[in-house]
Amino acid sequence: MANEERETRPAGTPKTAAKPAASAATDYAFGLHHVQLALPPGGEELCRSFYVDVLGMTELEKPPVLAARGGLWVRADSLEIHLGVEEDFRPARKAHPGILVADLDGLAQRLTGKGVEITWDDDFPGHRRFYASDCHGNRLEFLSPQRD
DSSP: OOSSOOOOOOTTOOGGGGSOGGGGOOTTOOOOOOEEEEEOTTOHHHHHIIIIIITOOEEEOOOHHHHTTOOEEEEETTEEEEEEEOTTOOOOSSOOOEEEOSOHHHHHHHHHHTTOOEEEEOOSTTEEEEEEEOTTSOEEEEEEEOOO
């Protein structure tokens, strides 16, 4: 091993972990259209008060065949969230969308001003973030890249 360079990375870290994001490109040009979260039967009005009134998102009209199933679709900027009725509803307390926010402090202030509890977390290098739960207990992560 005299002429070989030793690779230094934490034990258990896959080699691909160090690759820059650009190397993740595929021939398919994947993107994200929406995130689906669950709500309990009859929970649309409470969701509407949280996602539209608290977060400031806009409700979208669902296609009639899908509207018959209940639920709620909302959009703001490039974020779209579909909230679907789940008969045996249990909130997502671990799984969550990571929502990019340009004015993280402004959003934090808006949420706390409307009585939403937030939890700041500084464990994601290069990002500032906090967690909150929606009106039905689904976990939401709001984050912004740190500026140097």
